[in-house]
Amino acid sequence: MDFLRDPFGFVIQEYTGWLGGLGLPAVWVDIIAKLTGALVLATGAMLFVVFLIWYERKLIGRIQDRFGPNRVGPWGIFQPVADMLKIFTKEYITPIGADKFAYNLAPILAVAAVLLLWSVLPLSVTVVGTDLNVGLLFLVAVGGLGEMSYILAGWGSNNKYALLGAFRLVAQLISYEVPLVLSALVPVMLAGTLSVNGIVQAQESVWFIVAAPAAALIFFIASIAEIGRSPFDLIEAESELVAGYNIEYSGLKFGMFFVAEFLHAFTVSMIFATVFLGGWQGPGAAEIPVLGFVYLMLKTFVVYFVTILFRGTLPRFRIDQMMNLNWKVLTPLSLALIMAMAIVGGLTRELPVFWQVIAFLLVNLLLLGATDQLMRLSQSRKTKSNLPMQPLRKVLTTSTKHGAGE
């Protein structure tokens, strides 16, 4: 019965109990148990990517009115396995003049940076890698390691296109880190803690996406930019950049970047689900921990589905549009949001939770509406100033000249 209610916690307990029975000191039991946990979690996450790739390709196929992969296995579910086998057998090529150390370190670092994110995410009530008291900051800080891996890849390849791609990507990542951190501060303020587990527990009565939809929206957009997915896939702009920082990679090293990208996409969906959608919270999740895991996976897949919808439907941003969106819209909005939420939170401290949430919601919607109006205003002004009568007259005169010439 206990196994059915909480299989993961049960296995962990049995395992640590067995380790303790071997007569090892408590410190070693702890270290070995944590190492095993990390190994299992990392392997599980990497194997999970196989399924993710199939899911995403199938969905994108449906969006574009294709079948998607459908040859290997039922519904093509073994297509990624076949791709993996192909990638394993490919030749490793190291370009001439490459910095071998940086070149080989980059793919490892890329995967490690994503896997590190899983160490602080609570998967259910009982299963959490480490309940760090600065967990949310840790999630952001680890992103810096990913940036480092892209720089290493771009620089180590000794290829100017790879370097340009890395520059572009890192500039984008650093810029979008600002609204990401600022919007993540709103749930931190609401929960009163930086610990990821604490944030999940604070969402017992109401999810933070209800209390702070504007923060959730900013966080979602910024995290899509962080994973470099469409519409922020500027490094993938084939016509300009020859596919970015990883062009010199082949075989498994390329595969590791590929895995890192897919796993990162899924992991940020999971972070969003944890921070804004209540994580493992749900009816009965506290009593039956395995239900919490199911809830978390369901929520994550909903978020992941939306990111794939974005990828399948939106065209790519131009680089100036991307930077404009970040610095002129998202960053000021998140700054204003933090101030507004702090003020409203201070004013409504004595009210019951229901009215407090209503007040938060109203402030969020007000700010979103104001941003929308401001964007419309600047858009209409831009179109007015960009299309004065002068060019129109020029067009008319040239066309008449043209006509006269005939």
Place this chain on the structure above:
Amino acid sequence: MIPLAWYLIFSAALFCIGLFGALARKNAVAILMGVELMLNAVNVNLIAFWHYYAQVRSAPYVHGLAFTTMVFVVAAAEVAVGLALVISAYRRRQTPVVDELTLLKG
């Protein structure tokens, strides 16, 4: 547990390596890296002494942490302005080497 002396010796060593880098390197960016090492050594020292005083007084004690925050801010500001200067100088003189930046020498 760890003696305070280890932290202090580590921080002194890191500071002196950074000082050597700032004094002996040719490249302006490398000099900035040396300065960053020195600032990090200062941070280690501040946090080690914060731990020491928090332990000795057994009361809430945050001054070391507050100073560390300031050092972080100053480090970020310093590196931003410093690197902007290096890039600006490089654009005019095509060199990051400090010895060759002799504009005022005439």
Place this chain on the structure above:
Amino acid sequence: MNGLQVVFLLAALVSLFSAAMVVSARRMMHAALWLVLTLMGVAVIFVTLQSSFFAVVQVLVYVGAIAILIIFSVMLTRRVMEDHGDQILPGWRAAGLVAGLLFAIIVGFLALWQGFTTMLVELPADADNLLDLGQALVSPQGYALPFELASVLLVAALIGAITIAVDRKEDQHG
């Protein structure tokens, strides 16, 4: 010797070695990468001091922002792919002497202090310090004024850096 001491010694040795590589590496890019390793080692040292907040901030600010900024400027100020020639000034022996002397003086004076050999024991709780720090930074009796000044400094540095580094048209001829 317990586990924490082993962790400290490993982190300290790695940071000191990579710091030495930072100041002696011939290629600037390698120096920058060694700098990243040093900063990570210092982050581990912060963890052993029970200051996990500053460990994470160290990774966030130094590795995520400052090191990447340094790597960017190394790339932007490179004349060729390789950094040719000597990267150390001819007078490096004097600099080494100064640094070594300073180290000896610091450690000598510290050794005279009676608290030098104090064992650092585990503090009660990590989370409370963070709360105290946050309140101290914004309370008028604490560090509100320095904190505001630091914010102003950051904004000024941001604007100043952009003003200095911006690529004006007349600069290209001047």
